[in-house]
Amino acid sequence: MSAFPDIETLTDAQSLLHYGRDWTRFWTPAPERVVFPRSTDDVVALVRWAGSSDRRLVPSGGRTGLSGGAVAPGGEVVVSLEKMRRQIELDAVEPSLTVEAGMPVGEVQRTAREAGLFYPVDWAAAGSSQVGGSIATNAGGIRVLRYGMTRQWVRGLVVVDGRGQVLRLNRGLVKNNSGPDLGQLMIGSEGVLGIITEATLALTRPPPTQSVLLLAFADLAALMPALAALQKALSLSAFEFFDRRSVARVEAHTGSSFPLAERADFHAVVEFDDPDGACTDAALQAFEALVEAGHVTDGILSQSEAQAAELWRWREAITESIAPATPYKNDLSVRVSRVPGFLGALEALIARHYPEFEVVWFGHIGDGNLHMNILCPEAMDVADFRAACDGLSPRVFALVREYQGSISAEHGVGLLKRDYLHYSRDAAEIDALRGLKALFDPEGLLNPGKLLA
Numbered sequence: 461m462s463a464f465p466d467i468e469t470l471t472d473a474q475s476l477l478h479y480g481r482d483w484t485r486f487w488t489p490a491p492e493r494v495v496f497p498r499s500t501d502d503v504v505a506l507v508r509w510a511g512s513s514d515r516r517l518v519p520s521g522g523r524t525g526l527s528g529g530a531v532a533p534g535g536e537v538v539v540s541l542e543k544m545r546r547q548i549e550l551d552a553v554e555p556s557l558t559v560e561a562g563m564p565v566g567e568v569q570r571t572a573r574e575a576g577l578f579y580p581v582d583w584a585a586a587g588s589s590q591v592g593g594s595i596a597t598n599a600g601g602i603r604v605l606r607y608g609m610t611r612q613w614v615r616g617l618v619v620v621d622g623r624g625q626v627l628r629l630n631r632g633l634v635k636n637n638s639g640p641d642l643g644q645l646m647i648g649s650e651g652v653l654g655i656i657t658e659a660t661l662a663l664t665r666p667p668p669t670q671s672v673l674l675l676a677f678a679d680l681a682a683l684m685p686a687l688a689a690l691q692k693a694l695s696l697s698a699f700e701f702f703d704r705r706s707v708a709r710v711e712a713h714t715g716s717s718f719p720l721a722e723r724a725d726f727h728a729v730v731e732f733d734d735p736d737g738a739c740t741d742a743a744l745q746a747f748e749a750l751v752e753a754g755h756v757t758d759g760i761l762s763q764s765e766a767q768a769a770e771l772w773r774w775r776e777a778i779t780e781s782i783a784p785a786t787p788y789k790n791d792l793s794v795r796v797s798r799v800p801g802f803l804g805a806l807e808a809l810i811a812r813h814y815p816e817f818e819v820v821w822f823g824h825i826g827d828g829n830l831h832m833n834i835l836c837p838e839a840m841d842v843a844d845f846r847a848a849c850d851g852l853s854p855r856v857f858a859l860v861r862e863y864q865g866s867i868s869a870e871h872g873v874g875l876l877k878r879d880y881l882h883y884s885r886d887a888a889e890i891d892a893l894r895g896l897k898a899l900f901d902p903e904g905l906l907n908p909g910k911l912l913a
């Protein structure tokens with residue numbers, strides 16, 4: 461058994477609780493200790509120590525995850541990357557930014573902005589999420605419609621795998637067809653194959669000024685024709701929808717009043733390029749055509765960047781507004797054109813079996829991604845609530861399978877969806893995933909019990 465390496469460690473109860481969990485609240489954190497490596501070599505030393513002393517490691521980023529991926533419920537050692545947050549290289553020509561994995565994504569965005577560049581992957585928790593965590597979960601967010609997921613922006617990774625090997629993957633290259641890209645395998649692997657210690661992220665030019673439309677829809681069926689018409693008329697960067705209950709929750713949480721006179725069952729925040737107001741007329745014409753066609757009943761077009769940010773708040777504040785109600789989250793996806801049918805079938809399913817539950821719907825509908833949030837009734841114990849939702853999940857996932865969708869669009873599998881993976885990946889695929897786990901982490905040292913049972 462090798463000695464514990466000289467690495468900063470915390471074992472006090474408060475730190476174990478703080479670092480032993482993510483945003484989920486369904487598992488009780490119980491790590492043995494929390495360690496703070498400062499280099500890739502430190503991470504190698506930790507993996508080797510874990511292998512020789514029968515310890516298990518939970519890689520930990522900003523702990524904003526929503527699937528229990530960074531939770532340490534069983535005496536594991538939490539490996540927090542938060543002390544590894546240095547900028548390594550900003551290359552303004554490529555352009556790209558190489559950083560240590562513990563740098564918050566918000567800092568990447570800020571660094572890019574200060575250099576006149578842009579890192580486009582963005583979501584409500586980007587400020588506290590880390591580069592390593594965002595890559596391990598392949599974070600998506602609000603502008604996938606135009607820019608894709610984190611995967612599209614990763615040019616290189618340094619990863620310590622479960623054998624203690626350092627893998628330097630793709631080394632920042634734009635083109636590299638020398639065989640399969642192992643870096644892509646690490647993206648979205650939720651810390652079960654390796655610990656990411658460095659990343660090279662592609663940057664791009666900032667977009668022109670954006671304007672925002674806030675729309676109220678006549679009904680669910682109106683969403684897709686509206687998306688198609690707006691995509692034709694404008695250069696969209698986001699099309700985010702939310703329901704009536706989301707509005708009520710945000711109003712209660714923030715104290716703001718919803719700016720539309722019309723309160724519809726479904727709304728959307730639509731963001732589009734509008735340099736110097738050049739597309740304002742096209743946006744108004746598209747809006748009027750949607751009203752005439754009976755798809756849209758009300759709307760507002762932002763008149764300034766400040767107003768655009770205010771309109772965005774109605775979408776961005778939903779997750780924090782419902783958090784006190786311990787939501788049971790399901791982050792589902794189907795092909796974009798199937799969203800209305802899928803959402804309608806889900807609503808009917810819940811109304812039939814669990815009429816007492818309040819469900820809040822929102823999501824990145826332009827990407828076929830729905831966030832279904834079942835709120836815990838105030839009078840109900842969280843454990844009873846969780847058990848009831850566990851009963852509902854197989855029915856929901858059977859519907860996902862019927863629509864050939866995914867049980868996790870962007871939050872990952874973690875502990876929350878682990879037992880349901882087979883609803884959206886077939887046996888041969890899961891077998892191949894197990895093979896990868898055995899290859900990169902033969903002793904099962906990394907993030908035990910997550911993603912794969």
Ligand SMILES: Cc1cc2nc3c(=O)[nH]c(=O)nc-3n(C[C@H](O)[C@H](O)[C@H](O)COP(=O)(O)OP(=O)(O)OC[C@H]3O[C@@H](n4cnc5c(N)ncnc54)[C@H](O)[C@@H]3O)c2cc1C
Binds near residue numbers: 907
């Ligand atoms: C308010 C809110 C809104 C959100 N909105 C979105 C959204 O729109 N889109 C979206 O995709 N997600 C969203 N999320 C989920 C979450 O922010 C993302 O999953 C994020 O990418 C997690 O990053 P993190 O650093 O917090 O990772 P953590 O929660 O710390 O960890 C997540 C997973 O990655 C692993 N991991 C962490 N660091 C490393 C590393 N260095 N190497 C290997 N594995 C590692 C962990 O073991 C765990 O399995 C939201 C979360 C919140 C709280």
